[in-house]
Amino acid sequence: MLPQEWQSNKMKKISPISTSPSNTEADAVIVTLPQNGAPTSPVYADPRLTELVVSLMSNREFEGKLYETLVVHRPAGFAAPLLVLIGLGNVDSHTSGHAFRLCATAARAISNKLRSTVALFADAHWSAKQRSHAIAGLCVGSQGNDGYRQEPNRYPFEQIWCAGCTDDICERGHVLGESVNLARTLVNEPPSHLYPETFIERMKALAGDGAMSLEVWDEHKLHAENCRSLLAVAQGSARPPRLGILRYQGTQPDGHWLTLVGKGVTFDSGGLSLKPSESMKTMKCDMGGAAAVVGALHAASRLKLPVNVMGLVGLVENMPSANAYKLGDVVTARNGKTIEVLNTDAEGRMVLADVLDVAVEYGADRIIDLATLTGACVVALGQDVAGVMTNDQDWCDSVLECSQECGEFAWQLPMFAEYREQIRSDIADIKNVGNGRWGGAITAAKFLEEFVSNVPWVHIDIAGPAYLDRPSAMLDAGGSGVMVRTLTELIARHTT
Ligand code: BES
Ligand code: MN
Ligand code: ZN
Numbered sequence: 001m002l003p004q005e006w007q008s009n010k011m012k013k014i015s016p017i018s019t020s021p022s023n024t025e026a027d028a029v030i031v032t033l034p035q036n037g038a039p040t041s042p043v044y045a046d047p048r049l050t051e052l053v054v055s056l057m058s059n060r061e062f063e064g065k066l067y068e069t070l071v072v073h074r075p076a077g078f079a080a081p082l083l084v085l086i087g088l089g090n091v092d093s094h095t096s097g098h099a100f101r102l103c104a105t106a107a108r109a110i111s112n113k114l115r116s117t118v119a120l121f122a123d124a125h126w127s128a129k130q131r132s133h134a135i136a137g138l139c140v141g142s143q144g145n146d147g148y149r150q151e152p153n154r155y156p157f158e159q160i161w162c163a164g165c166t167d168d169i170c171e172r173g174h175v176l177g178e179s180v181n182l183a184r185t186l187v188n189e190p191p192s193h194l195y196p197e198t199f200i201e202r203m204k205a206l207a208g209d210g211a212m213s214l215e216v217w218d219e220h221k222l223h224a225e226n227c228r229s230l231l232a233v234a235q236g237s238a239r240p241p242r243l244g245i246l247r248y249q250g251t252q253p254d255g256h257w258l259t260l261v262g263k264g265v266t267f268d269s270g271g272l273s274l275k276p277s278e279s280m281k282t283m284k285c286d287m288g289g290a291a292a293v294v295g296a297l298h299a300a301s302r303l304k305l306p307v308n309v310m311g312l313v314g315l316v317e318n319m320p321s322a323n324a325y326k327l328g329d330v331v332t333a334r335n336g337k338t339i340e341v342l343n344t345d346a347e348g349r350m351v352l353a354d355v356l357d358v359a360v361e362y363g364a365d366r367i368i369d370l371a372t373l374t375g376a377c378v379v380a381l382g383q384d385v386a387g388v389m390t391n392d393q394d395w396c397d398s399v400l401e402c403s404q405e406c407g408e409f410a411w412q413l414p415m416f417a418e419y420r421e422q423i424r425s426d427i428a429d430i431k432n433v434g435n436g437r438w439g440g441a442i443t444a445a446k447f448l449e450e451f452v453s454n455v456p457w458v459h460i461d462i463a464g465p466a467y468l469d470r471p472s473a474m475l476d477a478g479g480s481g482v483m484v485r486t487l488t489e490l491i492a493r494h495t496t
Contacts, residue, residue: 014135014170017119017161021078022048026161027115028082030106030138032123035064035090048077053085065089067102067473069109080119084110088123096133097407099126100485103134104474107141111154118142119161128169133406133485135162135173136180137474143181145188145478154476175302176488180481182206183288183295187467187479191267191284196234196242196315199264199287203244203294203313211301217243227354229333230314233347236271236324237317243355245362246294246311248301251495257308258494259364260297260487261355263348263371264290264315271344272320272327279375285479286348288466289370290315296487303488307495310362314355318347330428333357335451338428346432348373349447356451366395367457368490369448370483376440377413377461385409386465386483389445392456399458402489408482410460419446 021029023046033053052075056062062070066089075083084106091098103120110118122134144154162170186194186202194202200216207214219240222231227243234241244264265286269275275283290313297311325331329341331350335357339350348371359367377387386403388410390396396412403410422434422443430450434443445459465482468475 012139012156012158012160012174014160014162014174016165016167016170017163020046021083021119021121022046023079024119024161025079026117026119027080028084028110028118029078029080029121030084030086030103030118031121032086032088032102033064034088034123052076056085063087066091067105069105069473071109082110082115094123094126094130095407096130096405099130099134100137101407101474103137104141107138107157108474108476111142111144111157114155115157117159117161118157119163121163124164128166131162131165131169132173132176135160135165135170136177136485139174139177140180140184140481141474143184144476147185147188148190172303175299176485179295179299179302179488180484182298183291183481183484184479186291186294187285187288189284191317194284194287195239195266195317196264197240199266199290199313199315200242200244203246206294206298207246212246212248212297215245215247225358226332226334228331229339229350230316230354232325232329232331232341233271233318233350234316236321237319239266239317241316243358244313244315246297248297248309250300250304250306251308253308255308256365257310257363258491259359259362259367260293260309260311261352261359261367261369262290262293262311262313263287263352263369263373264313265348265351266315266317268318268345268347269320271318271347272324273343273345274320275345282467282469285467286372287315288372288462288479288482291479292370292462292481292483292487295481295484296491299484299488300491303492305492305495307491309491310359310364312355312359314351316347316351318344333451337430337450340425340428340431342431343433346444349432349444352448353451356448360453360455364455367452367455368399368460368487369457370460370462372463372466373461374441374444374463376437378464380413380441381411381464383464385411387441387461388412389415389442389459389461390457391415391449391452392458395456396458398493399460399486399490402493403486406485406489408486409465410486413442413445415442415445415449419443423447
């Protein structure tokens with residue numbers, strides 16, 4: 001069954017309105033304001049709002065600094081019982097990332113109680129795209145991590161009204177928000193409930209309406225296809241592995257296929273190279289890459305983007321057992337390369353090795369893989385920033401542009417040939433770890449590069465941002481849905 005929160009989210013209604021903030025009969029009204037209230041915004045056509053803002057700014061109760069949030073109860077002269085002011089700061093021009101973050105922050109500030117109808121009055125300068133991301137922010141910020149609680153902590157808005165928006169903008173924002181929430185929900189599912197077979201069930205439900213097709217490789221097919229690297233990881237678990245392939249065909253089948261590949265380790269214990277408890281606690285998040293791929297395909301298909309997108313997710317559980325793969329094992333990957341296993345906790349690259357090879361064989365002309373791949377990437381860039389590595393700078397630049405627009409932080413790391421030396425094995429073609437821990441994010445990417453042939457490829461290590469240990473101002477703790485918006489933006493641009 002789909003969790004209740006996901007279903008309720010699906011029933012949300014989002015529509016344009018043309019009332020003024022003070023006249024709007026909603027449960028809450030959200031208004032963005034520039035720093036020191038530059039009188040350019042049309043909200044100043046509302047005298048009651050102007051009066052309130054002037055008074056708040058004159059006694060510095062609210063200054064309009066970027067992301068500053070003030071919740072005003074029973075604002076004088078307003079039809080709504082709640083007014084949320086959010087600051088736009090001094091930023092010259094906002095990105096869609098700003099719009100998303102601002103609105104998610106406002107939404108999170110008031111969704112601890114049921115606010116059935118919420119109205120948004122966003123900056124007049126914001127483009128259609130920024131407005132869509134703003135609406136997505138409202139959907140994401142008001143959605144909590146309540147799938148397994150009797151009393152929810154957060155109440156998703158049931159209806160959103162959006163001033164200065166068209167039906168199309170509302171629909172796009174809605175789809176984007178839902179797609180991010182879909183990825184978050186998948187990551188938040190506990191490993192008792194979400195494992196390779198049930199992950200596939202979720203994909204089936206999404207493909208069910210006919211907009212996408214789903215191909216599933218079970219353990220027998222994976223054997224027949226010589227996916228021994230992926231199978232080596234899976235063999236320690238009682239849960240059989242799966243390869244899920246979602247296809248959304250938005251244009252001629254002979255056209256190009258943009259291919260997304262996701263690491264779907266539904267739980268990473270480390271295997272025989274067992275993780276300590278503290279590091280294992282959040283390892284249900286190790287399918288965050290697969291969740292992002294599913295979220296992005298969901299968005300592309302619901303938005304009916306004129307592009308062909310394929311999403312491949314390698315689904316396994318990494319467990320220690322009598323059957324587990326061992327240190328010193330040598331396995332032959334699907335593309336024929338032999339891999340010496342020297343750490344069973346470097347399982348993500350073992351899984352992706354075979355999935356990338358299938359992607360290449362299926363005619364991918366551009367690949368992006370997403371993976372919670374290395375702790376080293378978190379050491380290098382921190383918890384908020386994804387690491388990006390590539391074999392094709394032009395393709396990488398396109399990805400980085402989209403991440404900048406969407407405000408999903410990503411930073412490129414080098415792929416110097418010298419790093420390749422570190423994965424040379426004494427007895428096999430390559431080994432699955434570098435020499436020591438330094439530069440671990442890059443040696444992992446060098447390993448993956450061995451399996452993408454000549455196809456332009458970008459690897460995004462989301463080990464940091466995929467999962468929040470603690471809540472932020474805009475998001476509850478748990479899965480973040482990171483990169484769903486960036487990927488959707490990239491897919492949309494890929495059409496031209
Ligand atoms: N899933 C982990 C990486 C990870 C760490 C994700 C922290 C999210 C938060 C991955 O499978 C792993 O264990 N990587 C090892 C690689 C090492 C053994 C070469 C690591 O980072 O320690
Ligand atoms: Mn691991
Ligand atoms: Zn892992």
